[in-house]
Amino acid sequence: MEFDLIERYFTPLSLGLPEGDLSIGDDGALITIPPEHQLVVVTDTLVSGVHFPHETRAYDIAWKALAVNLSDLAAMGASPIGFSLGLSLPKTCAESEQWMADFSQGFHDLVASTGMKIPLVGGDTTRSDILTLTVSAKGVVRKGRAVLRSGAEAGDIVAVTGVLGEGALGLALALDTLSTELKTGLSEQDQRHALNYLNRPIPQLAMGQCLYPLANSAIDISDGLLQDLGHILERSSMSTGKPLGARVELNDLPLSSGVRKLVAQEALWQMPLSGGDEYQLCLTVKPENWSALQALAAEHDVVLSRIGEITGYAGIELTLCGEGDAVPDFAGFQHF
């Protein structure tokens, strides 16, 4: 019976709430929010065939669905306290013990990797022909200490965690859309790293919790650096009523070994600039707070790279070795 399977594999994920709270087994979950904190709620929906190929492993689907939510919490500076799951499953998945075991293991291992308690706090499982997951993660942040998209100021340093373009490279490998020439330039390790990065992103939770009060704004890079930096500019301009833009130096973008090769070979800058699926943080910080934030990042073993600055005029300007004219043309940006 599939519901026995679901119960067997999901119940262990739901443990760890304090006495008096309740995860599953009633009409709803009961969760105590610590005093002087605000609840943070994030929601992401993943559809098979849209957000991941149909043949993706159950383990990776679960890992990624939760990781992208935790990444949103990280970008707000929040600590996760639990997640709920709306799951629509084809019969073949629901009735396969192996599939359910792998799927729940993906959640388990991601949570274990964070070193935090992030229990499953309810949800709903239904039948559907298309595997669809809506994960809604809940976090908490001290009242007034959330780091928003809307706080960037002219003069801020723009920085990112980790490397850029690796998710896009992983996707290109998964969908086999790289030319043979480009692909053969990559080592096996480059390829394995990119695929792993695509399927099992690591949310920057520790860094997220270092943001307040040093960073002025933050966002997680899920739609690509330029688009997400654009969201920061848009929200921050709206909140101050002043035009804001950014200057980004291509040579300062942190790249993995694989992406570095593709950029050297064919100037595929669109990978680090527009590739989604990064789940790194893009943040802005006053110059006087930069070294303190760098020190905190180093303490948590997070690579934090300065890639540009916020300007007082609209638009994102790209430079290569400091020169705008040297930037290659990005027509047909989305395709590689």
Add this chain to the structure above:
Amino acid sequence: MEFDLIERYFTPLSLGLPEGDLSIGDDGALITIPPEHQLVVVTDTLVSGVHFPHETRAYDIAWKALAVNLSDLAAMGASPIGFSLGLSLPKTCAESEQWMADFSQGFHDLVASTGMKIPLVGGDTTRSDILTLTVSAKGVVRKGRAVLRSGAEAGDIVAVTGVLGEGALGLALALDTLSTELKTGLSEQDQRHALNYLNRPIPQLAMGQCLYPLANSAIDISDGLLQDLGHILERSSMSTGKPLGARVELNDLPLSSGVRKLVAQEALWQMPLSGGDEYQLCLTVKPENWSALQALAAEHDVVLSRIGEITGYAGIELTLCGEGDAVPDFAGFQHF
């Protein structure tokens, strides 16, 4: 552009949070939980073709998706404070202004009907071939005052709000599975009432907030009275370690005019006993608290009917005019 449409229709639903809180526009929503309260989280997933016919109106889909969540909050004794939405939309819906307008109106009108502030606090919209919604509603309840499934005791009165079987009748009419003979026995008004009840259930929020401390346990009837009462018995037995059961008198089941006719004509007791889609509350209450709870229900214009009692032995026993032998055989229970 579809995302303009989504923004245009969803943004108005997201208003109403207090200063310092945030519904949409950032990586996550920020919500202040009042002191000494617990957060209550409920989640329901609805899939087109599984939970509602493909041709269901957008308005009704939205209404129902939120209503079934609010019904879960009601059953916990919680007050709603917002909801998030994971929405997977076929192209034809996403690109239709009429569809988006109807859909958002369904949420709006249900919220307006409750007289409460229940803002949309974020979510995610994606493309899919199958319309799938996961609504996760958030509520609050004073710490320790949630009414759980697990509190029933032998001797409790079993009661239900509203009428039973009406959702099942509505579904039978929507799917046209009633025999012509049975259908012709129903007036136009019976049919309209049942369809309306199926598509736009009214969550018993006011009654939910009267439950503590009078009711010992409560659940919302989404799977059918017998199954949901069974959940109360199971959880309550687990929590006390003693066997518990219930005796339910068929003549005491509150029935609508339509269901009453079907029961009279063909003894279709399975409609009120096993029909899902009720979204009424089933609760248990000590006899000494019964008249106080009845008075509260009357104050809120809620019909509250005593239908049986909790026993000290396992199993649900049905009686007709007090006699178990008079109960018709329910083989083939699920089919009508």
